Amino acid sequence: MRKPKGVIEVFLQPGELYFSDRYTRLRTLLGSCVSIVLWHREALLGGMCHYLLPTSCHPDHKPDGRYADGALHQLLREIRMSGTHARDYRIGLFGGGNMLESRNRQHIGQRNVEAGLALLAAHGLACHAQDVGGEGYRNLIFDVWSGSIALRHPNPQHVANRRNEASSS
Structure with missing residues (x-):
């Protein structure tokens, strides 16, 4: 989708997350890592994380975007700070590819x-x-202004556990 004027593009590195408004496009490249994408249709707010591991092995760690639990904790905090509620967001989960051809x-x-x-x-x-x-791997692009999510798989033989529902429905 064509980017409206005034929109910033943010590329998330592993362990990063970003929550913003309608003037944002979020991008990342996922291998075995996973992104959780959240979009609020009415408020045109959204966020995305790029986590590397399921959880930290340190029980007393601060929320850290490198881990699924820490990344979601931080995104939920951003939602609360925006004055919206997590249950009002459309949520997508992307990534988790087998990068080492592990059996x-x-x-x-x-x-x-x-x-x-x-x-x-x-x-x-x-x-x-x-x-x-x-x-x-997958290239992931999330346009907060529309809720549109674009995925590109460089490997046309990609076979995934795939359930796509339009993020804007």
Whole structure:
């Protein structure tokens, strides 16, 4: 989708997250990492994280965007600070690819996906769209002004556990 005037583009590196308004396009590149994308249709607010691991092995760690639990904690804090409620957001989960061609069904990408889904469920939040698993990486673009999510898989043979529902429905 064409970018309106005044929109900033933010590229998320692993461990980063960003929450903003309608004047934002968020991008990232995912391998075994996972992004949780949240979009509020009426307020035109949204956020995205890019986490690397399911959880920290340190029980007393501060919320850290490198871990699923810390990244979601930080996104939920941003939502509260905006005066909106998490249950009013459309939520998508993307990534978790098998990057090392592991035959192990519990590779890190799969564990990242499971952690994200479990955390959303624990907070009473539904996942409305997902494109997870498979082989290789994904380019992810999220336009906060429209809720549009674009995914590109460089490998046309990509086979993923895929359930896509339009983020703007």
